[in-house]
Amino acid sequence: MKPAEVTVPTTTPPCTTPPEEDKTVQNDIRIAVIGNVDSGKSTLVGVLTKCVLDNGNGLVRQYVFNYPHEKENGRTSSIAQEIMGFDAKLEQVQPSRAKASKAELCTQVAAASAKCITFIDLCGHEKYLKTTIFGLVGMVPDYAMIVVGANMGISRMTKEHLGIALALGIPCLIVLTKIDISPPEVTQKTLATLNKLLHGAHRSPQNVKVEDDVAAMAKLVHGGSICPIFCVSNVTGEGIGKFKQFLGHTSSRAHANPLFKTPSDPAEFIIDGIYAVQGVGVVVAGTMLAGTISLNQEVLLGPDPNGEFVPVSIRSIHFNRLQVEKAVAGQAVCFGIKYHGGKKEPLKRSNVRKGMVLVAKTIVPRAVWEFDADVVILQHATMIQEKYQSVIHCGVIQQTAEVARMDKEYLKAKDKGKVTFRFVHRPEYVHAGTTILFREGSTRGIGKILSINYDYKREHPLGPQKKHPKKKQPAPPQPVESPAS
Ligand SMILES: Nc1nc2c(ncn2[C@@H]2O[C@H](COP(=O)(O)OP(=O)(O)OP(=O)(O)O)[C@@H](O)[C@H]2O)c(=O)[nH]1
Ligand SMILES: [Mg+2]
Numbered sequence: 001m002k003p004a005e006v007t008v009p010t011t012t013p014p015c016t017t018p019p020e021e022d023k024t025v026q027n028d029i030r031i032a033v034i035g036n037v038d039s040g041k042s043t044l045v046g047v048l049t050k051c052v053l054d055n056g057n058g059l060v061r062q063y064v065f066n067y068p069h070e071k072e073n074g075r076t077s078s079i080a081q082e083i084m085g086f087d088a089k090l091e092q093v094q095p096s097r098a099k100a101s102k103a104e105l106c107t108q109v110a111a112a113s114a115k116c117i118t119f120i121d122l123c124g125h126e127k128y129l130k131t132t133i134f135g136l137v138g139m140v141p142d143y144a145m146i147v148v149g150a151n152m153g154i155s156r157m158t159k160e161h162l163g164i165a166l167a168l169g170i171p172c173l174i175v176l177t178k179i180d181i182s183p184p185e186v187t188q189k190t191l192a193t194l195n196k197l198l199h200g201a202h203r204s205p206q207n208v209k210v211e212d213d214v215a216a217m218a219k220l221v222h223g224g225s226i227c228p229i230f231c232v233s234n235v236t237g238e239g240i241g242k243f244k245q246f247l248g249h250t251s252s253r254a255h256a257n258p259l260f261k262t263p264s265d266p267a268e269f270i271i272d273g274i275y276a277v278q279g280v281g282v283v284v285a286g287t288m289l290a291g292t293i294s295l296n297q298e299v300l301l302g303p304d305p306n307g308e309f310v311p312v313s314i315r316s317i318h319f320n321r322l323q324v325e326k327a328v329a330g331q332a333v334c335f336g337i338k339y340h341g342g343k344k345e346p347l348k349r350s351n352v353r354k355g356m357v358l359v360a361k362t363i364v365p366r367a368v369w370e371f372d373a374d375v376v377i378l379q380h381a382t383m384i385q386e387k388y389q390s391v392i393h394c395g396v397i398q399q400t401a402e403v404a405r406m407d408k409e410y411l412k413a414k415d416k417g418k419v420t421f422r423f424v425h426r427p428e429y430v431h432a433g434t435t436i437l438f439r440e441g442s443t444r445g446i447g448k449i450l451s452i453n454y455d456y457k458r459e460h461p462l463g464p465q466k467k468h469p470k471k472k473q474p475a476p477p478q479p480v481e482s483p484a485s
Helices: 019-026 041-050 068-073 102-112 126-138 156-167 184-200 214-222 240-249
Strands: 028-034 080-086 115-121 143-149 172-177 204-207 226-231 268-277 281-290 292-294 298-302 310-319 326-328 332-339 357-359 370-379 389-394 397-406 416-423 435-440 443-453
Touching: 019 028, 028 041, 028 126, 028 156, 041 080, 041 115, 041 172, 041 240, 080 102, 080 240, 126 156, 126 268, 126 389, 126 397, 126 435, 143 156, 156 172, 156 435, 172 184, 184 204, 184 226, 214 226, 214 240, 226 240, 268 332, 292 310, 310 326, 370 435, 389 443, 416 443
Parallel strands: 028 115, 028 143, 143 172, 172 226, 204 226
Antiparallel strands: 080 115, 268 281, 268 357, 281 332, 292 326, 298 310, 298 357, 310 332, 370 416, 370 443, 389 397, 389 435, 397 416, 435 443
16 A cells, blocks of 8 residues: 655644643553564564564463463454553663553553653554554554564565555654564665655655664654664563663654644543443543543543433543543543433443543533545445445544545546545544545545535434443453553
8 A cells, every 4th residue: 555645743832831741652662563474563662662672482471462362372363451660760661560451550650751652552563454454543642653573575465554644744753673583684675665665655764773863863754754664673682771771762743743732722522442440330441542531530531322422420530540630732641430410320431432531511512423534545346436335544433434426427546536435334523634544345545524514414324322231242352451651
């Protein structure tokens, strides 16, 4: 998939965030980890965050996996998050081995750190591409770290992941793993292919050497002007120290990312994870795109299958696993929520889905079925016409949509056009200006929402949906860990 023409802003808009909150936002960095299956993503995340080395046979990834089935087959199939902390001198905060659980380790690191990097470990296998795209589009990472096995070369999936990150305007860094087992000539060949690929995508690759100034490099990566390539071994530890130094100098791109508004705007929080926590109730994880949400505040949760929003209260707020009083634009946080007011039934996990939002009451949110978008078809085997259906990724929203109308008879690979998409299953809360990705089989496209069609209304395809189904639902699988933030 070729990168589309999406401009990466290089200038930082003036910051209106109060200094203390601004520091928290600036020192909270999110890195999405992508790349081909078995390239060493989970292992690298484990080596960086747990300060241990791998045995080349799947030892360290065990500390990163969420589920027992992932441990059994060694393949990431869910989104795992791990924290790496730095103190004020940019020395890594060592995780204490005495603390047993993943959650306790994260809390300990976050509490002792002046700066935190959250790695979002995504799936390499094509079977889980939907999950990986969700992590890249919905979890609003500051950077994408593309992991490539030095001995494995550049696969189709590596190109696909890189293409999506570039199309979304996320600055990239590359880590070549397995240099301990890759013959030097093979590593050189992989590097040459990578350099060619990045030049072709109008990015400047920079092979990092021992003597390079990583602080200066981190600034250039922030602006998206260079793409550094680090060569490491998760087994011998070669190159890991230099890479950690670089990571210590990275900073958040929240102020440079046009997706984020200021803490004084009306609040908007997009939900990327839902948990039922014993003794706490429903907890939603996600990203604050705008505004400020405080403890006990009343906000609106929605849209439900009928497109409606319900008032909920904020019972608890966690940022990097630590309890806080408020959350501001740019932060990834978790909220404990309950129905506001006199609702008899408690809020259940099944009442919330990924793709919903929490918004300030002042917004008066409206869910819609249709929107117009400017699109470019990156690859498609035949032609796209009216009634064509595809999965649309738009922030945390993932839903099949149909082409209701278009300004041309058909679109084929490399064509641009104006398309009206209509969601198939339920109305969603979307904004003009948001980037969308769509994919179906080998078809890939990217676009930007131009306008929302509030006039088109329809019933839910299955008739009006009950908000609280009477039938007892089977208990959803519980995450092994409590939410990451
Ligand atoms: N020798 C050597 N082996 C490594 C290195 N990094 C990872 N491995 C091994 O490579 C295998 C795959 O590593 P994973 O971390 O599971 O790879 P992944 O990219 O997360 O794979 P998916 O989650 O399935 O996409 C494991 O057996 C690791 O032990 C390295 O630098 N050197
Ligand atoms: Mg993995």
